[in-house]
Amino acid sequence: EQEVNENSLKRLNGYLENLQKPGFRSFKPTQLTFYVREREPSSSNLQESFSASGFRAVSFTLQTRDLLSTVLDILNSCSLSTEHIQSLNVNSQPNKEAKSTVDRPIKWDRTYYSFTGFKDPEEELEQAQRVETTLISWLDDNEASAVKKLKKSLPLRKELERLKIELSQQLQLSDIRWQRSWGIAHRCSQLHSLGRLVQQRPEVLKNVKGHTVIFTDRSGVSAAGHIMLGTMDVHHHWTKIFERLPNYYKLQKRLLLLEDRISQLLGGIEVIYMEELQPLLTLEEYYESLHSFYNRLRDSRLPFHPRSLRGLQMILESDRYAPSLHEFGHFTIPTVCDPATLQWFIFAKAQEARENLKRKEE
Template sequence: MSVASLLRSAMRVRNRHVAAHLIHQRALSGADAINALRPFYFAVHPDFFGQHPREREVNENSLKRLNGYLENLQKPGTRSVQPTKLTFYVRDTKEKEVFQQDILPPGNVLLACLKGFRSVSFTLQTKDVLTTVMDVLKSCSLSIEHMNGLKASSESPKSQQPVAGPGNPFYRPIKWDKSYYSFTGFRDPEQELEQAKRVEPTLSLWLRTNEKEAMKKQNASLPRRDELKRLKKELCQKFALEDIRWQRSWGVTHRCCQLQSLSRLSQQNPEAVLNLRGHTIIFTDQSGMNASGHVMLGTMDVHHQWTKLFESLPSYRSLHQQTEWLKERISHVLGGIQVIDIERLGPVQPIEEHCSILNTFHTRLLARRLALHPRSLQGLAMTLESDHSSPSLHEMGHFVIPATCEPSRLQVFLQSMAWEARQRMKHRNQLQAEEEEVLLHCLEGLALRSLSKEPSVRHTQMIPCCRRLLEERSPLMEGLRVEVSHFYSVMQDGDLCIPWDWKG
């Protein structure tokens, strides 16, 4: 045998070993992924963005989407996962950090330096857990050297491995040995959180320190608030819009700029904007139409992209009509239960994806003839999810159903949980009424200019918070705009954020 033949044979053997090693590497478990992503979690964890509510909110939502993406990759039988665009605010976790352009991955990556952290946007289009983890770390300019030391998850009992799920929306990293932080230069998050808890002030002390600054910012924002109100009213009347909303809690100046941009576009291309009549506009991260039929305008998109969307609205409306028809058919088959879309502050579901999920679910229902009384589930509600999890009942009383759920199993679940669902809905309605009443008393009793809460604050948290505020009756809150949240903060327009569990 010639030397060349021997070399080719050796190369084939080597390639088989490399391929086998890569296949083993790519069979990364959820626990391995969490271990590999620890530096990333340290850099983006929302607990470190208490003084930056918008950035905290973005990271919370993106972490939930990332964990959902990883969960879908690990499910048996999953062939492909929809591309997912994520945005994170990454803390500068090293004392001196240099970002090298040559280590950034190709693709849709945008870096913008901010105070103590930077914004990173990227799109995941990976087909396995290992590549996903590598892409996330590289996109955030974080080291991947520790990936070489990962061990297969089969060495550890699965029951001991932390996983992300409904009860744990994103993993909070475990405490590492102090030598890790000394070696890598990362700050110890447990130590930082402990320090933050020790110095957390009482409400009265925090108000005495920050009330003047909040009032000053609030007064300075009044002209911009008037301008925002004028612009919104003008655009709604001009184009017969149902409403204009914002997915995120952007500042007043930012919102004014978005409306001014839409106004300029209407002057440049009035014909395209006419298609907006009767719609609700939501300024968000991506352009399109959401599952509720509202027009989404991506705040990072240019006028050309908005114009293309407006021209496509007739097609979007047809797609929305199709989704409404599918909901009616599903309701008819499932005893009158209503298919609903819950608009959250987080990433919204595009109408194309929503229609595909409805169609998949409807097709599965038609394949099996269910024996449900036409009105047996009337008054109940359900949402459809694209994942492969089991059906569940939300604490607020609506069912959460995977689109691939087996129909006969679904029928048994719905019938067995119908009474509990009605009880939870009744309890939710009572809590909503109680919250509205105590909120109104708080507004009047404390002479507040406004009082609201973050969507993540539950009724059972908001109600006792408002009652305690009425008992405290701090005169420093008079005339302020207050938002109940999970942290203390003075927003750029003077809105005051206080934690729902503030200390008295």
């Protein structure tokens, strides 16, 4: 009898919790059986049987869709008074004021949770509220520490700025940047390392004038023409990159020529490389993608009218499989895009692309 009551309580608890879930619509009729103390015989049509221990079994099926009706059905099924419930004039539908309360399961007596081993939702809620950290409280707690660290870092920040300006002027660089958010001390160390190379091998840096140096994960020249210095590489690797710069510049000219040929095949659409939107590629990687795309276009002989797409732009990406139109107005074209699909997409989206470009300029 005790086991039957415990199992029925668990199922009843689940039913009542579902009733209180916002938007819950799927209700499965739930049949429950409880053993209650024997009272006067009831004329109820419910199935009842009496045991030798003085308890009678009451079986009923829950299929109501609101809390009040469910509670009343349970009380009536067990032949218990419902006057105190009805006198409360409880509205089973949540009113406007109730919408602001925390949505949580029905509260049972703590002995129920101790007996069944279930977790008390109210106790969990109280614990969560005690440990809850808001952004404002976190900022308040860490304000003093942040100010202290900022003051401590100011000399290093000034040193970083000094080194950057000094090297930029000495090498006549356009800019010095970092691909990743390394710490200030790490950045200073990288600039010191470049400064030592300038002192030891000044002749290898004669070709960097007007260019941007980017400290990143690997050495080379980027698709945008920036000099990439791998932070894990030693001076020997950096030196080789600087010595090969004339060859990189020749490859860059060939790349520009290849972009122009692709543009001619696609009705004058401009092929561009956007650092902020595309992955960081080396010059060799980008040239290989362009060359593969160009061969595919040349063999397909797409019938684009010359200069019909002038004013439009496209970028080439190797990790996509379907063309798309960016909100800024440029086309994003996969390297492996089917030529026929490419032609249809550009024709279909050309006007929208012009409108997006116009909005961007405004």
